[in-house]
Every structure is written in C-alpha cells, then in structure tokens.
Amino acid sequence: MLSxxxxxxxxxxxxxxxxxxxxxLEYHGARDVRSLLESQGEKAAYANVRINGNVLNRRDFENxxxxxxxxxxxxxxxxxxxxxx
Amino acid sequence: xFNLSDEEILRYSRHIILTEVGGTGQQKLKDASVLVVGxxxxxxxxxxxxxxxxxxxxxxxxxxxxxxxxxxxQVIHAxxxxxxxxxxxxxxxxxxxxxxxxxxVYHERLTKDNILPLIDKYDIVVDGxxxxxxxxxxNDACVxxxxxxxxxxxxxxxxxxxxxxxxxxxxxxxxxxxxxPPGTVPSCAEAGVLGAVAGVVGTLQATEVLxxxxxxxxxxxxxxxxxxxxxxxxxxxxxxxxxxxxxxxDNPTITELIEYAYxxxxxxxxxS
Ligand SMILES: [Zn+2]
Numbered sequence: 001m002l003s004x005x006x007x008x009x010x011x012x013x014x015x016x017x018x019x020x021x022x023x024x025l026e027y028h029g030a031r032d033v034r035s036l037l038e039s040q041g042e043k044a045a046y047a048n049v050r051i052n053g054n055v056l057n058r059r060d061f062e063n064x065x066x067x068x069x070x071x072x073x074x075x076x077x078x079x080x081x082x083x084x085x
Numbered sequence: 086x087f088n089l090s091d092e093e094i095l096r097y098s099r100h101i102i103l104t105e106v107g108g109t110g111q112q113k114l115k116d117a118s119v120l121v122v123g124x125x126x127x128x129x130x131x132x133x134x135x136x137x138x139x140x141x142x143x144x145x146x147x148x149x150x151x152x153x154x155x156x157x158x159q160v161i162h163a164x165x166x167x168x169x170x171x172x173x174x175x176x177x178x179x180x181x182x183x184x185x186x187x188x189x190v191y192h193e194r195l196t197k198d199n200i201l202p203l204i205d206k207y208d209i210v211v212d213g214x215x216x217x218x219x220x221x222x223x224n225d226a227c228v229x230x231x232x233x234x235x236x237x238x239x240x241x242x243x244x245x246x247x248x249x250x251x252x253x254x255x256x257x258x259x260x261x262x263x264x265x266p267p268g269t270v271p272s273c274a275e276a277g278v279l280g281a282v283a284g285v286v287g288t289l290q291a292t293e294v295l296x297x298x299x300x301x302x303x304x305x306x307x308x309x310x311x312x313x314x315x316x317x318x319x320x321x322x323x324x325x326x327x328x329x330x331x332x333x334x335d336n337p338t339i340t341e342l343i344e345y346a347y348x349x350x351x352x353x354x355x356x357s
Contacts, residue, residue, distance in 0.1 A: 021320050046240070046270045048261060050322065055260065073322045075260055076311060077270045078245045079238025080216040 019071040027066075034061040036072070047074035087112050093185055097139055110299035111139065115185075117298045118142040120204060122195055122223060123213035124171040125149070126278065127237045129161035130287030131211050131294070136179040136186055138295055143179065144207055146191035147171045158280030195219055197342035200226045209233040209297060211290055215273055217264040218345040224249070224257040225342055228333045233297055237290045239278050240271070244286035244312035247305060247324070248293045252333055254306040259327035259334075264345055282314050 010017055010026035018025045020040070029039040033049055033056060049056045050073040056064055066072065087108045089097070093115075100106045100114075119140050121128050124147040135143055151159070151166045151174050159171075166174035176188040189206075193199070195214075200222060204210050210232055212223050220238070227234040228251040236247040236257055249256050289310075296302050309322045332339040 046265070053323070055262070055327070058266065073320075075309065075322065076240070076243055076245060077217075077238075077261060077265045078240040078243060079212075079214065079220055080218075080270070080272055 016066065016068050016070075018066065018069070021073060031066050032062050033064040033066060036066055037061065037074075040074075046078070047076050049074060089115065090185075093139065096183075096185075100138070105301045106299055110301065113298050113300075114139050114295065115141040117209070118144070118207045119209045119211060119294055120144040120146065120207040121211045121213055122219065123147055123215070124159075124161060124175040125155065125213060125215065126158040126239060126273070126280075126283030127213035127287040127290065128175070128211075129159045130284050131213055131291045132161055132175055132179055133182065134288060134291035135294060136183045136188075138291070139183060139185060140294070140298070142187040142189065142207075144189040144191065144203070145172050145175055146193065146195050146203070147175075148192060148194040158278065158283040160284070195222065197222060197226075197344050200342065201230065204230055204232055207232075209235065209294055211235045211294060212237060213287065213290075217270075220257070221264060222342060222344055225332050225339055227251040228256050228258075229342075235290045235293045235297075237286045239282050239286050240273060241276055242279050242282060242314040244282050244289075244314070246286055246289050246293070246310045246312070247308070248297065250304075250306060255324045255326045256330060256333045258332050258339075259330040260309055260324045262327075262329075262331060279314055282312070285312060285314070 014028055016027045018027050027036065029035045048058060051070050089111060094101065097111045100111050101108055117140050119135055121131050121143065124132060124145050132145060149171050151162045151169050151171055153167055155162060156164060161178050162171065162174045170192050172190045172192045176190050179188050204226055210223060210227055212220060212234060214220055223234065227249060231252045234249040234251060236249060238245040293304055297304050307325050309324045311320045326333065328335045331337060
C-alpha cells in the first residue's frame, strides 16, 4: 500500500485537499486519476480506484477528474499474477 | 448436549471459558466443515489455526509439492517435507496438532468441473490461492452455491481480507469486477512477499472462519480490509453489494462457471 507523499503546503489554487486511503493528502499534481496514481508511486499500478464510493473503470483513469475533498481509495489486486486474458 | 470428550474439554478450555464461545460454540466448531483451497502461504496459518481450534472436518485441496522456496512463509511444511505433496505434508502436521479432527485431502487442482460438488460438502470455503483464475472461480462458485467464503490475498508487504456470504453480501467481483489487465499485477513469485504478511492475513482469515461458525461478533461482510506491513496500517473500505456485479448483481452476465486462461505462466499455477 502506498505511503502518502505530501508535496508541500496547500495554500494556493494549484493544490487539492484530498482524503486518500482514509488520510488527508495535499495534492499538487494534474487533476486526473492517472496522475494522482503516478504521483503516489509504482504500487498504485496494482490498484483499482474508488472515488467517493464509486469504483472506476481502469481504462478511464486519465479521463477521470479529481476535485477538492474527494475521498479516494486504492483497492489493490493481490493474490496472483495477471498473465491472463 | 455436548459431544466433547474430557480431553477435548480440557484442550479447548481457553475457548470454552470465553462466554461468547462456551461449550456451545466449541460444539459448533466441532460440527463445522471448512474447505481450504491451497496449502501455501495463506493456507498454512489457516489450516494450523482451524486444526488447533477443533474444526471437525477440514478439506484441503492443492496440487503442488513442497519446494524449498515455499518454506520462508508456508509454515505448515518443514524442510523434511520438500518434494512431498503439500496436502500430505499439511495433513500430517494438522493431525499432529489435533488428533480429534478429520482431514479430507484432495491432491488435485480446483477446476470448474470439480468445484461445485466439492464446495457442497463444506460449510465455509477459504481462499488461499495465488492466481486470479482460481480466485474468480471460487468467488463465482460460492455466489452460485450461496456459500460462505473468506477471501485473502498477499503481495510484497500488503494483504487483503474480505468475508463473503454468497448471494447475500458483496462478493469479490462486486469490488474487483474482472481480473487485472495482463502484465499489470505481478505474482508473489515475481514480486516477492514478506513471509509474515502471509501469517497476518491467513490468521485473520482463520479468525473470520471461527467467528462465522460460532456467530461471535461481526464478520468482515461488505467491507474490504487492506493491510500495509510497511506502515503497519489497516485500511478498511466499505464495499456494499454492487448492483452491476456480473455474478451477484441485478442482471448477472456470469451464469456459468468460467476459468480465465493463462498466457504467460511458466509453471503450473501454485499457491501463494
Ligand atoms: Zn458480486
């Protein structure tokens, strides 16, 4: 599971206050799910993502916006390799 | 009336003294039957604790043999067991721990052809596999048969636990609708796993089985618990039933068992 990386104070227009994995996160990156995942390290590549309770389709991560106050959970796939069709 | 011998009453006295369990709960454990799929990283602690707790009949299905690389986490097997079928090594250990239990041994792979009659013989199924095809197969079969299923998964320093009552509470597909895309999620063989993480998750799975059987407390239904050993944190996610779930939703599209095919396995799918 990822360790949250706070990347600075949240005092400007370019910062979002999020709740990620149940903990507050000040986020400065691009406002889409893929960018958030990437900002939080490689392990997020194994995850499904839920925003405010809704599970997202993995194929749409770059098109899904995140906004102030979003509650984001990473649901990690665990228990097997994914070499399958 | 309890069907417990003097030796059993003494053996299980630390259970029986728990007012929530008592003799009644211990008798329920003795009357219960549990199928554990996989005698590997997760299966080891599950089988050890279920045996010690006096689950009356425990089935274990696994087609693999003990390998030296298993011993870092698969604590039911010993160095002398290398090359033995895991089911035999496991059942020997289980009977040494508790001669009062019955162990059903299946030295075979769980498939869509044998799973339904097999799980019919047990009250609860525990998932201790390390491949997605079998994981989804078990989930779907338990939904179709309305079985209790205790899910568990591990990878690197992380673990996941979820309890399911097929058709009644959220299933694995309610959260993870389909397997991850090819190449995105490594196996423990590829990415590694801290041995004790298997102990944490497997022991929690065994705890859930004992709770479901005795009726003590609240099972991890409609909730997903993620464990992060690096930060030593648990993160719980609410996971209610998903009306769009392909197997237990309002309009299920999966009405027959399916087995996802492998494309890049270099060896037979093993257990975590
Ligand atoms: Zn479901």
